[in-house]
Amino acid sequence: MRGRALPYLLVAPAVIFLTVLFFVPLVQTIALAFQTSNGTGFGNFVRMADDLNFHDAVVNTFRFVGLAVPLQLAAAMGMAMMLRHLGRGRDMVLWIWTIPLGLSDLAAGLIWLAMLNDRGYLASLLFHLGLVAEPQSWLTYETPIALFVAVVIAEFWRATAIVVVILVAGLQLVPKEYAEAASVFGASPWRIFTRITLPLMKPSIQSALILRTVLAFEAFAVVIAIGGRNFPVLVSEAYNWQNFNQEPAVAAAYAVVVMVLSLVATVVWLRVLRTPEEQRA
Amino acid sequence: MNRRSTLRLGTALLAAALAGPPLVSSALAADMIFSSGALAPVQEAQKMRTVILKDYKGKVTFLPDEPPALLTRLKAEMQGGARVTSLIGGNDGDLAVLAAGGVLAPVDDVAASLASRGFAPDLLAMGKLGTDKQMYIPWMQATYFMVANRKALPYLPAGADINALTFEQLRAWGEAAQKATGKRVVGFPAGPNGLMHRFFQGFLLPSYTGGVVTTFKSAEAEKAWTEFAALWKTVTPNSTSINFMQESLLSEDVWIGFDHVARLLNALEQKPNDFVAFPAPSGPKGRGWMPVVVGLGIMKDAPDAAGAKDLISYLTTDTTQLVTAREVGFFPTVRATLPPDLSPGLKMAVAAIQGTGQAKDSLAAMLPSGLGAKGGEFNKAFLDTFQRIVLRGEPVKDVLARQGETVQRIMTEANAPCWKPDPASTGVCQVK
Numbered sequence: 001m002r003g004r005a006l007p008y009l010l011v012a013p014a015v016i017f018l019t020v021l022f023f024v025p026l027v028q029t030i031a032l033a034f035q036t037s038n039g040t041g042f043g044n045f046v047r048m049a050d051d052l053n054f055h056d057a058v059v060n061t062f063r064f065v066g067l068a069v070p071l072q073l074a075a076a077m078g079m080a081m082m083l084r085h086l087g088r089g090r091d092m093v094l095w096i097w098t099i100p101l102g103l104s105d106l107a108a109g110l111i112w113l114a115m116l117n118d119r120g121y122l123a124s125l126l127f128h129l130g131l132v133a134e135p136q137s138w139l140t141y142e143t144p145i146a147l148f149v150a151v152v153i154a155e156f157w158r159a160t161a162i163v164v165v166i167l168v169a170g171l172q173l174v175p176k177e178y179a180e181a182a183s184v185f186g187a188s189p190w191r192i193f194t195r196i197t198l199p200l201m202k203p204s205i206q207s208a209l210i211l212r213t214v215l216a217f218e219a220f221a222v223v224i225a226i227g228g229r230n231f232p233v234l235v236s237e238a239y240n241w242q243n244f245n246q247e248p249a250v251a252a253a254y255a256v257v258v259m260v261l262s263l264v265a266t267v268v269w270l271r272v273l274r275t276p277e278e279q280r281a
Numbered sequence: 282m283n284r285r286s287t288l289r290l291g292t293a294l295l296a297a298a299l300a301g302p303p304l305v306s307s308a309l310a311a312d313m314i315f316s317s318g319a320l321a322p323v324q325e326a327q328k329m330r331t332v333i334l335k336d337y338k339g340k341v342t343f344l345p346d347e348p349p350a351l352l353t354r355l356k357a358e359m360q361g362g363a364r365v366t367s368l369i370g371g372n373d374g375d376l377a378v379l380a381a382g383g384v385l386a387p388v389d390d391v392a393a394s395l396a397s398r399g400f401a402p403d404l405l406a407m408g409k410l411g412t413d414k415q416m417y418i419p420w421m422q423a424t425y426f427m428v429a430n431r432k433a434l435p436y437l438p439a440g441a442d443i444n445a446l447t448f449e450q451l452r453a454w455g456e457a458a459q460k461a462t463g464k465r466v467v468g469f470p471a472g473p474n475g476l477m478h479r480f481f482q483g484f485l486l487p488s489y490t491g492g493v494v495t496t497f498k499s500a501e502a503e504k505a506w507t508e509f510a511a512l513w514k515t516v517t518p519n520s521t522s523i524n525f526m527q528e529s530l531l532s533e534d535v536w537i538g539f540d541h542v543a544r545l546l547n548a549l550e551q552k553p554n555d556f557v558a559f560p561a562p563s564g565p566k567g568r569g570w571m572p573v574v575v576g577l578g579i580m581k582d583a584p585d586a587a588g589a590k591d592l593i594s595y596l597t598t599d600t601t602q603l604v605t606a607r608e609v610g611f612f613p614t615v616r617a618t619l620p621p622d623l624s625p626g627l628k629m630a631v632a633a634i635q636g637t638g639q640a641k642d643s644l645a646a647m648l649p650s651g652l653g654a655k656g657g658e659f660n661k662a663f664l665d666t667f668q669r670i671v672l673r674g675e676p677v678k679d680v681l682a683r684q685g686e687t688v689q690r691i692m693t694e695a696n697a698p699c700w701k702p703d704p705a706s707t708g709v710c711q712v713k
Contacts, residue, residue: 037694052665118519119532134464140518141672228522229473243349244473246378246657 026259033252044253051250053240057232061261063148064223064233065216068155072212073205075156076163080171081193083164094168098161105158109225112154113139116226141230151231154222159215163208170204171197206273213265217258234258312340313588316355317370318348319421319575320609322525325543328608337595339588341368347474348375349657359384359581368589369578370420373407373648374656376576380416381653385578387414391590398597399616404574411651411698417576418593421602421611423542424572425479426633428526428549428558433458433466433536444636446562448488448508451537455515458536467516468535471667472524476541478660481667483571484539485509487646488564492703494692497712498685503677505564510671521672530556541573542630546610549626558633560640567644569702570637574648575611644702651697662687685712 036043048054079097083090100108115121118137126132138146174197182192198205220235227233229240238254241247320329326345334341344366346354352375358364359382369379379385392405392415404419429443436457437443441450455467471477482493489505490496523529526540527548538545539561549556561570577596579589595601602613603620610630612619619631637643652659666684669675689712691697699710 052669119534137518139522141521142518224473230521240473242353244657245661246349246352246654 029252029255032249033256035249044249045257047247047250048237048241048253048257051237053232053237057234057237060148060231061217061233064152064155064219065213068152068159068219069209069212069216071152071156072160072163073209076160076167076208077205079160079164080167081197083168084171094164097164100158101161101165103158105221106225108158109154109222112150112157112222113226116150116153139226139230144230147227147231151223151226154226155216155219158222159212163212166204166208166211167201170201170207173204174200202273202275206269206275209273210266210269213269214262217261217265234261312342313368313585313592314366315341315343315368315370315589315592316351316366317343317345318351318375319345319370319372319611321345321347321351322543324547325609332608333596333601333605336601337592339591339595341588341592348372351375352378355379355384355580356382364580364582364584366580367583367585368592369580370575371578373410373417373574373576373650374652376417376578377410377650377652378654378656379578380410380412384581385416386581386583386586387416388418388579388590388593389415391415391418391579391593394590395594395597400597400614404614407574407647407650408576417578418597419574419614420577420593420596421575421605421609422572422614423575423611424570424634424637425476425484425539425541425561426545426558426630426637427537427539427561428530428545428556428633429538430466430530430533430536431555431557432533434557436461443557443559445640446559448485448512448562448564451562452508452512452515455512455537459515465515465517466536467512468523468526468529468538469516469520470523470526470538470540470544471520472522474524476544477667478663479541479571479573480539481663482649482660483646484561484569485564487569487644487702488562488566491566491644493646493649494688494699494710495703495706495713497688498678498681499713501565502681506666506670506677506681510674510677513671542610542634546626546630549629550624551626553625553629556629558629560633560637563640563642567642568637568640569644569646571646571648572638574614646702647700650700652691652695653697655691655695655697659688659691662691688712 033044034040034042083094086093103111113120117123117139118135123132123135123138127135137143139150140147178196178200179192182196183189187195218235219233220239223231223233224236224239227236232240234254235258238251238258241254242251317329320326326343329345330343334343345351348371351371355366355369356379358366369376369385371379376385392400392408395418400419401422404422405415408415408417408419410416427446433454434443436454438450438453438457441447441454446454451467455465458464458466469475469477469480485505486493486496486502489508490499490501492499496502517529517535519529519534523535525544526535526538527545529535530538530545530548531551545558549558560568562568577593579586579593583589596605597615599613599615599617602615602617606612606619607623607627610627612631612634623631638645649656649659662684665687666680669680669684670677692710692712697710698708699706703710
């Protein structure tokens with residue numbers, strides 16, 4: 001009897017922790033989002049959608065996810081493949097690549113702000129090289145494209161490492177024999193990569209994409225540090241409604257939208273990158 | 282009620298994560314907790330702890346927070362039932378939100394016992410927040426003005442008196458400086474934590490329209506926004522990231538900047554010889570300006586109400602008020618004359634503030650009052666108007682019509698009467 005209860009006892013702390021600090025607030029947030037001053041309804045969502053920053057926030061969020069996530073996946077794939085061919089120093093390279101993982105989002109945002117703002121390292125460097133006549137402002141509402149690129153670069157730098165780690169782990173599970181056999185039959189390296197390595201890595205690519213897409217929809221600290229109010233995204237608008245406008249219900253509506261987007265993205269990746277039963281290891 | 286109970290756990294957890302009051306309370310149970318939205322910047326908080334509170338006999342822990350975080354935390358303390366804070370410091374608008382949320386206990390007895398301090402009567406009246414009870418005791422006052430780098434002075438338009446500048450002259454000044462230097466050198470604190478909304482509510486609109494709410498979509502308001510959009514062409518695009526003008530002034534990103542005295546003083550103190558301070562410009566209806574009042578309120582069912590009252594008494598003595606003025610640039614609310622040995626930076630600030638209040642065309646515009654919890658939304662209405670007209674170039678008339686509806690809805694929902702400089706209203710203040 002005791003032996004049967006033990007596993008449940010051991011997982012209990014985690015279950016309780018997540019229920020109290022995740023599930024309960026989640027339900028409350030959803031309830032709050034549908035509560036208006038005169039009963040329940042979609043009033044908060046109407047106010048959210050009616051706000052002048054809502055459209056920008058949606059567009060910015062999707063552009064950000066749409067650019068950052070594929071870039072990160074492609075780069076991480078390349079990095080993971082290169083790592084496979086390293087002998088000595090492989091661990092050192094992996095270690096250096098994953099340094100950004102140890103930093104908080106906000107710190108990463110501030111680092112890039114210090115580099116990219118008009119008195120930052122990049123501006124000073126260009127100025128000293130004589131490439132620009134005076135410090136240029138790139139991160140203002142007048143330069144939306146440069147601002148967007150800066151936010152993507154910072155996020156790329158900060159969060160590509162986690163994709164690398166997942167893909168490297170996945171790659172280690174792919175037996176080298178398949179590739180060797182293919183090359184015996186004269187397959188080119190590119191063909192081996194697209195026909196053997198990529199399909200076998202589908203489960204880890206799926207995990208990486210789910211993780212990255214959900215986190216990119218929730219990007220906040222990096223965006224706020226570099227873009228401030230000039231680059232509204234869904235989560236920063238939720239923060240503004242809670243913090244500056246003191247309207248928790250509209251903030252909750254934003255939170256619900258972000259949650260739905262994350263769920264949809266997860267389902268899409270689960271479907272699109274499904275590994276058929278018979279192919280599973 | 283329903284909404285409140287749902288909020289309870291969420292906000293309490295958020296507050297715990299943000300500020301950690303439970304830890305503080307267990308560690309410092311013996312101290313009276315003084316939570317403040319004023320003097321939150323690190324340097325000011327440090328001066329509060331090490332200089333202003335130094336001679337206080339009781340035990341007090343000063344816990345400053347940015348106002349939005351403070352409001353969330355105090356509401357959570359209230360709703361969670363675990364009171365930690367006894368004394369609350371904050372500006373008029375934030376205290377109004379707290380009073381509307383039932384967080385403040387009336388302090389009529391404190392006002393009566395401190396009558397001999399000689400509080401300025403209009404400040405004391407503001408402390409009633411439109412009720413018949415004293416909700417806070419005026420603690421400090423301040424206002425906004427402008428500071429310019431001396432390098433900008435040669436471009437001042439001919440015949441303009443810097444101490445009696447008009448908006449027209451400010452634009453000409455900015456244009457001349459831009460023409461000569463190729464840089465846009467005027468700055469406004471329009472960053473996420475900046476106080477830009479106060480510029481519209483207390484300076485621009487009163488100066489052009491003589492009102493704020495009633496005249497929101499008047500022809501004069503159209504003119505105000507049109508001319509401000511023209512002035513904005515000389516404003517540095519970094520303005521939407523500026524929260525504290527003193528930093529931009531010291532880095533010379535901005536040569537001519539507007540802000541709250543507490544957010545300008547560091548520049549004046551650090552380089553008194555580089556800067557001049559002067560009143561904000563005037564428009565057709567006068568020199569609109571906004572006096573700021575910071576007050577002290579007591580938490581309802583405070584754990585240490587007696588300690589809170591004792592500290593209010595200490596903070597409003599002549600001596601403490603003068604020390605406060607000298608250290609953090611907020612001025613006395615009681616009868617007290619500033620000593621002659623002020624630092625050069627503070628002297629400049631005092632002169633600019635007095636120049637504003639005593640200007641012939643001075644037009645005081647009060648902080649929005651009676652809005653209760655709607656204060657944040659009211660500010661947003663002005664910032665949205667600014668964003669649409671000035672940053673996005675939408676047609677002025679349409680924007681004012683649309684935002685005017687929002688302002689009217691806020692006034693109606695808050696059931697708020699007009700405040701100065703709008704003429705007194707019977708019932709809800711109406712956008713005309």
